[in-house]
Amino acid sequence: MRYLMTTRATDTAPAPDEKLYAEMGAFIEEMTAKGILLATGGLEPGGIRMTSSGDEITVTDGPFTEAKEAIVGFALVEVRSKEEVIELARRFRKIVGDGVSEIRQVFGP
Amino acid sequence: MTDPHRTIDAVWKLESAKIIAGLTRLVRDVGLAEELAQDALVAAMEQWPAQGVPDNPGAWLMTIAKRRAVDHIRRAQRQERANEHLAHELRRLPEDADEQQTERDDTLRLMFLSCHPVLPAPARAALTLKLLGGLSAAEIARAYLVAEPAIVRRIAEAKQTLAEHHVRFELPDETHMAERLSSVLEVIYLIFNEGYAAASGDDLMRPGLCLEALRLGTTLADLTPDQAEVHGLVALMEIQTSRAVARTGPSGEPVPLHEQNRGRWDQLRIRRGFAAMLRARQAGGAPGPYVLQAAIAVCHAQARTAADTDWPRIASLYQALVRLTPTPVVRLNQAVAVGMAQGPQAGLDLVDALTTDPALQHYHLLPSVHGDLLLRLGRRHEARLEFQRAASLTGNTAERAFLLRRAEQITADEPAGATLGQTVRDFLSRPDLDPQTLRSYAQTLRRLCLGLGEQTPLTSVTADQVTRVATTAWGRTAVKTWNRHLSTIRSFATWAGLDGLAAGLQRRPEPRATTKPDGAAPLDPLWGRSDLPLRERTLWSLLHESAAPVSTVLSLNVEDLDLDDRRARAGRTWVTWRSRTARLLPDLIAGRTSGPLFLSDRRPAPARTPAPADLCPHTGRRRLSYERAEYLFKQATRHLDPAGNGYTLRRLKPRDTPGRYP
Numbered sequence: 022m023r024y025l026m027t028t029r030a031t032d033t034a035p036a037p038d039e040k041l042y043a044e045m046g047a048f049i050e051e052m053t054a055k056g057i058l059l060a061t062g063g064l065e066p067g068g069i070r071m072t073s074s075g076d077e078i079t080v081t082d083g084p085f086t087e088a089k090e091a092i093v094g095f096a097l098v099e100v101r102s103k104e105e106v107i108e109l110a111r112r113f114r115k116i117v118g119d120g121v122s123e124i125r126q127v128f129g130p
Numbered sequence: 131m132t133d134p135h136r137t138i139d140a141v142w143k144l145e146s147a148k149i150i151a152g153l154t155r156l157v158r159d160v161g162l163a164e165e166l167a168q169d170a171l172v173a174a175m176e177q178w179p180a181q182g183v184p185d186n187p188g189a190w191l192m193t194i195a196k197r198r199a200v201d202h203i204r205r206a207q208r209q210e211r212a213n214e215h216l217a218h219e220l221r222r223l224p225e226d227a228d229e230q231q232t233e234r235d236d237t238l239r240l241m242f243l244s245c246h247p248v249l250p251a252p253a254r255a256a257l258t259l260k261l262l263g264g265l266s267a268a269e270i271a272r273a274y275l276v277a278e279p280a281i282v283r284r285i286a287e288a289k290q291t292l293a294e295h296h297v298r299f300e301l302p303d304e305t306h307m308a309e310r311l312s313s314v315l316e317v318i319y320l321i322f323n324e325g326y327a328a329a330s331g332d333d334l335m336r337p338g339l340c341l342e343a344l345r346l347g348t349t350l351a352d353l354t355p356d357q358a359e360v361h362g363l364v365a366l367m368e369i370q371t372s373r374a375v376a377r378t379g380p381s382g383e384p385v386p387l388h389e390q391n392r393g394r395w396d397q398l399r400i401r402r403g404f405a406a407m408l409r410a411r412q413a414g415g416a417p418g419p420y421v422l423q424a425a426i427a428v429c430h431a432q433a434r435t436a437a438d439t440d441w442p443r444i445a446s447l448y449q450a451l452v453r454l455t456p457t458p459v460v461r462l463n464q465a466v467a468v469g470m471a472q473g474p475q476a477g478l479d480l481v482d483a484l485t486t487d488p489a490l491q492h493y494h495l496l497p498s499v500h501g502d503l504l505l506r507l508g509r510r511h512e513a514r515l516e517f518q519r520a521a522s523l524t525g526n527t528a529e530r531a532f533l534l535r536r537a538e539q540i541t542a543d544e545p546a547g548a549t550l551g552q553t554v555r556d557f558l559s560r561p562d563l564d565p566q567t568l569r570s571y572a573q574t575l576r577r578l579c580l581g582l583g584e585q586t587p588l589t590s591v592t593a594d595q596v597t598r599v600a601t602t603a604w605g606r607t608a609v610k611t612w613n614r615h616l617s618t619i620r621s622f623a624t625w626a627g628l629d630g631l632a633a634g635l636q637r638r639p640e641p642r643a644t645t646k647p648d649g650a651a652p653l654d655p656l657w658g659r660s661d662l663p664l665r666e667r668t669l670w671s672l673l674h675e676s677a678a679p680v681s682t683v684l685s686l687n688v689e690d691l692d693l694d695d696r697r698a699r700a701g702r703t704w705v706t707w708r709s710r711t712a713r714l715l716p717d718l719i720a721g722r723t724s725g726p727l728f729l730s731d732r733r734p735a736p737a738r739t740p741a742p743a744d745l746c747p748h749t750g751r752r753r754l755s756y757e758r759a760e761y762l763f764k765q766a767t768r769h770l771d772p773a774g775n776g777y778t779l780r781r782l783k784p785r786d787t788p789g790r791y792p
Contacts, residue, residue: 055144056348059398097398101341104133104140108187115185129375 023059023127024106026113028094030066033119044116052098052109061096097127134179142171145188146264147349149195151236154299156199160243161289161732164261166202170195237262238353239299241346244288245314248295248765253288254317255324260285262349263342273339274324286735294731294762311354315363315420318346322367326374340371351406361410362421368403369427372396383528388436400431422451441471458489466499474506491581491602494523498533505540514540515583522580550591551584553626560625574618577603588626597634609638652770653782657710659766665754666762668714669728673782675707680779684754686727688719722746726753 052058067083085091096113100106103126110122146167153163170191184190244257259265259273267285271278302310325339347364354360376394379385407428410421417425426447433439448464462484469477481500490496501516517537521530554575558568581599582591596619604615616635623631656662656670673683682700690698693715697706707715718727725746733750734740744753764776771777 054349054352056345059402099341099344101143101338102136102140104136105144108137108140108144108183111183 022102022106023097023099024124025127026096026098026106026110026122026124027092028117029121029123030091030093031120041116041118048112048116057098057100057109059097059099061094063094064092066091066093134183135175137183138171138174138178141174141183141187142191143264145191147237147240147262148188148233149192150261151240152192152233153195153199154240154243155232155236156196157202158299160240160261160292160299162202164289165735166195166198167191169198234353235301237349239301241314241350241353242302242310243292243297243299245310245317246292246295246297247310247313248291248297249288251317251320253284253291254313255321256281256284257288258317258346259321259339259342262346265342273336275336290730290732290758291761294758311357311359314350315359318343318350319363319367319420321346322370326370337374340367340374343367344371351409355409356413358410358413358415359418359420361406361413362418362424365403365406365410365424366420366427368399368406369424369431372399372403372431378528381528381531383532384526387430388439392435395431403431404428417450419451419454422447422454426451439470441467445471458484458487459493462490462493462496462499465503469499469503469506474503478503478507486598486602488602488606491599492523494520494529494533496520497523497583501536510540515586518585519580519583522584547587547589549584550582550586550588551579553588554579554584554622557622557625570614571618571621574615575622577615578619588628591628591631593631593633596631600635609640612638613640653767653777655770656766662766664714664718665728666766668711668718669754669759670763670779670782671711671714672705672707673779674784675711676705677783678705680759681756684728684756684759687725688722688727689724691715691719691727722748728754728759730754730758 049058049061067085069083070081070085072079072081098106098109100109106124110124114120114122149167149170150160150163153166154160157163157166173194174187174191178184178187240261241258244261245254249257256270256274259270260267265273267281268278271281274281321339322343325337325341325343328336328339344364344367347360347367351357351360351364372395373387373390375396376390376392377385377387403424407421407424410424426444429440429444429447445464445467448460448467452460452464461480465477465480465484468480478500481496481503484490484496485500497516498520501513501520504510504516505513514537517533517540521533521537524530524533558572558575563571578596578599581603582595600615600619604612616632616637619635620632623629653670653674657667659667669683672678673680676683678700682705686698686700686705690700692698693712696708696712697704725748726744729746729749729751730753731751734745734752740752746752760779763779763782766776767781768774768776
């Protein structure tokens, strides 16, 4: 089963330091070597917003006011079970400190 | 929220390889290592639900297991003050700079151990899933559609075999690397294919095997980055996985590659496959079977539409693959590729050469491929019969429906007259046949129908076709069986008024005597083998010299032996021996005064304590079992047996000297 884990920005999140980078690097390396982590990346804070309403499509450049809620990173993982993805997310959260992640199963392609 | 036991299970599956590998290095016994790890798991089950999952659950489990290992070693040391090495290893602190490398090497050692060639293939797969995948016996049983006790037994026997062969926990040296690695790759691909063969309605545990195999392959590729074949296998599995969704239709029927909706192929998996293929190329060397198969898969994945497929390249890759692994299935696939690259007649020529291969006589894809090629040549009626025949050979309902539909879609002028199938049914419904004859007739004629197609018009069946089917199906059976099938075909042919049908088949002379295994096997090379364990040499020698039954010899106790008179009491009779056994026995007894003469290599697990009479009071080991003794003898004589199976222990009994054992 495939899951997408997204991480949201929060005010209280600590600034990343050397230790966090090292631990995160090792974690990503381990998960990649096991074939669990399929893709991961960070996202730019603003981005572009597209809204369609009737025939009209509006394009707006960021940043947006509700930046706190923005997704700042993602990881796509292939796991055996829901419990396994929760365990992986738990390890991830232990490394990054305060904040929120959301986990959703991916269907398809 | 989530069930703590399921959380523990998820943690265990992520960590088991590392934990068991690390423990095996310490205690040098994979069976014991697994028991220690299980103890740690039990501790987790007791503590985590109340205290929560620890920050680093893997390290927590390892610490507990190591503590149990220390206890175990202390107990062992009190008994025999052995193993300085273990004590030293355990005192070592884990922050060694090399620790990470050691951990990696341990995992690799564990893979080589669980895929060791002394184990039969199913045992290797079960043990690998258990030790490296952390799957329970119940999960493995569900995935393989067998009963749980069978898997439990398979794993226990595998561990026992490893112990008895003193298989060491180490990396193979360079001369054995290729052979040992190919054994590991074979196990991983077997696991993958078991999962890939699962139908859509199956228990999810079955397709889950694909994921387990991919993880094992990816882990192995990370540990052995310079091995092209490992990357080749990963590439092959990634690309095959990419088509998992597209290869079955809405009602579970298989969708052939060229008809699959390529938009449903998982591009992420395909790209991972390409990347693995690049690593295989970088590793260099002549392409092996997995790299070649992956290269074929890459060709298909690169084609944007089925029509874009580079068939000439695929055909040439198959040609290279056939040179390395000339199995009938690979040759059939080659025929498909050649049929696409060079036209149907070229493919048909290759398929025709395969129709007499007994290995393919039940394989539905042979008539299916044959039918495809015939259809492209415009031989519509023959094609239709082949699809019908393919349908009758497959066990998969969806596939059968699919093949029958293909047959129906072919509009061919229906030749008049009765079909083979109808004539057979008429023949079998004669009122004058007794049930036993009927059963025997039905068996033969069913095979004939499967080989020729039920819808084939009776008048078009030729003697050559009948000869081909009969020779492929029964050519290698016992003379009696052959003659029985032959009589049935003759009766049927006469009844149907086609006497010539059995013309190509000859009765075979039946030997007068009962067919006992022929004479004494050439076992002489065994007696000079001082490299074989003393126990085996003594047992075989005793069986040979005494001519006593195997179970009698295995039941002997040390206290029954009369070494001076070269005999032992066995119930109400005597077992006697000659000089070779007499020379070996004192070393085997080695000071023991009672208990079973032939002992197993390991002490039984506490849960499986045998009867006191079967337990050695000196060593705590149990009596050697018949099955085990038989297995060891087969292993040791495999190279002497022209059939490659190895001999049974009964072969040791000399046939020309009756009566020494009353």
